[in-house]
Amino acid sequence: MSEGRTPSPPTLEDVARAAGVSRATVSRVINGIRNVDPAIQEAVRLAVAETGYAPNQAARSLVTRRTGTVALVVSGAGGESAENPFPAQVFADPFFGRVAGGVVSFLRPLGIHPILMFAETAETRQQVVAYLRQGNADGALLVSTHGADPLPGLLVAAGLPAVLFARPSEPLPISYVDLAHRAGAGLAADHLVAAGRRRVATISGPLDVPAARDRLAGFQEAMAVHGHPFVPVAEGNFTAASGERAMERLLGEQPGLDGVFAANDVMAAGALAALRRHGRRVPGDVAVVGFDDSSAATACVPPLTTVRHPVEDMAAEMGRLLLAHLDDPAQRATSKIFQPSLVVRASS
Amino acid sequence: MSEGRTPSPPTLEDVARAAGVSRATVSRVINGIRNVDPAIQEAVRLAVAETGYAPNQAARSLVTRRTGTVALVVSGAGGESAENPFPAQVFADPFFGRVAGGVVSFLRPLGIHPILMFAETAETRQQVVAYLRQGNADGALLVSTHGADPLPGLLVAAGLPAVLFARPSEPLPISYVDLAHRAGAGLAADHLVAAGRRRVATISGPLDVPAARDRLAGFQEAMAVHGHPFVPVAEGNFTAASGERAMERLLGEQPGLDGVFAANDVMAAGALAALRRHGRRVPGDVAVVGFDDSSAATACVPPLTTVRHPVEDMAAEMGRLLLAHLDDPAQRATSKIFQPSLVVRASS
């Protein structure tokens, strides 16, 4: 009585034998296809339980040509060389965590789990394309950290289903979700003006990022509407340190400023530090408004008034759009723009 | 002359025909098996290029019984009900980002991409087990947010290869990486004492988390060695808000304290806020030491002295251990404990 060393897992065949039916019937029951006698269904279910059967996904994919998996790709815009070989920084950004959380919350109830990929060089982008072409995933959810990311174009060229987190910088037949950045920045401007602030400045994000440009433009436009055609600007790169430096510069230019809008919460937190060092009270002397409503907004002292960016909802929508496209590949690219809202806290 | 509607991707057969050889030979070339005539190798490579061939992973997995994929599972300890149905919070923690970054940086050069999973209820844990049993991934990298996570036990019981981020609370034949938490906390104690601090308190993490318990014990032990057998403790839950509340309590108990060790940087940041509100200067009146050396440590004002937790390296090591186990399933469970180090910044 020798037992197999590595008892290979039960197959459909085993279940069929145990239930006294054919493989085809077991397959039907498992895949929830009707036209199966209830009594037989029950027998099959029993056999599945007692054999501990679990369908082999590879075999299934081979015939259905579907993996039931999607890739979640975080992509930069680097060139040939690996400028940032270590992906830790990118994933450490709470923004990425929110995207991942939103994607998972939508996909998981459907039994779909995303494959995490990271691409920032020409080589790694090709890796992503090859990976998808090999049928490791049915499609991709793409989050670019820079506007000029070539990956969306590559995906479209390869005919691979994908959905982007933001409008591509070049027009492309591809679906995406995005935020009404201009409107969001406008909310911040309206709020500062309504609060009686007259000497307002802004800390922008890196201007090669479309979202950063939109937030700046939206802020400037809204301020102009309120009779403030000129707004001092200092450019940051979305990090706390850059926000701090930008605030220093602004304070140097205009010591009497009484309000500042930062294009994200993290830079606003940096600005808070600079203001404190210069003896300005927030919001007494200077009102501060951030953008995103990220964890940084509430971790600050004082907590930040900010523009809410429904990242999780948007990420979930990406999943929805991708699945819709997979169900009906003929359907055209669509987009969904989310509306931001203002969250007022102690900093303004 | 009609073309196929959906031109099905080229197969090995197509490449073989184009190269004028057999499927087996093409397979050999593609899988880098030697004993193939260099001239034929070249011909095959050419044929691959002109057909645009990409191997079908499902077909490959079906016969090799390997997917070349691993699961990265973030797991809580919840019971039957979904107390925290939304995974966004968990993924938003920068700690998770560091783990993901470390895992990806190690796995990606090997062409392996992790599947992101999240489990916090009995049901979702079963989902993870089922997913692995279906052969969607060869093994799991598991990060538990609580000590009493049942998932490691389930994985062992199912005979699924896995590596944990921390020592399991129950002894289990499973590999893991961990940090010498006690030693790390000891470093913090030594530093505070060396800096002349005499009235030192600590903010612990949630005491149902083994790492939090170890950090507290390590700190108390080291302080005792330095002649301070009693250290006031306030328990937090690793969030900034909890750190702030804990600091308030400590200040109430011992208004003259001159040093505090928080079991993570985020709570230390909260403590900083409370200290500022109470008019204490850091480090002038009170020295503050955190733990982890996370992004929170440098985002604070002043930046935190902290105990470095090499999360990325540890995550990479998890990957290495898992792959080693997959290569040789007979090999026993191993563990690797990393040593922390002190990073001195302005807060102490």
Add this chain to the structure above:
DNA sequence: ATGAAAGCGCTAACAG
């Protein structure tokens, strides 16, 4: 309503 049989694309003995 159920079963028989034909592959999905690939790797791995086994011959030659």
Add this chain to the structure above:
DNA sequence: CTGTTAGCGCTTTCAT
């Protein structure tokens, strides 16, 4: 060194 041959486990016509 190369080709032939069997499947891997599953879904899916096609008969019955």
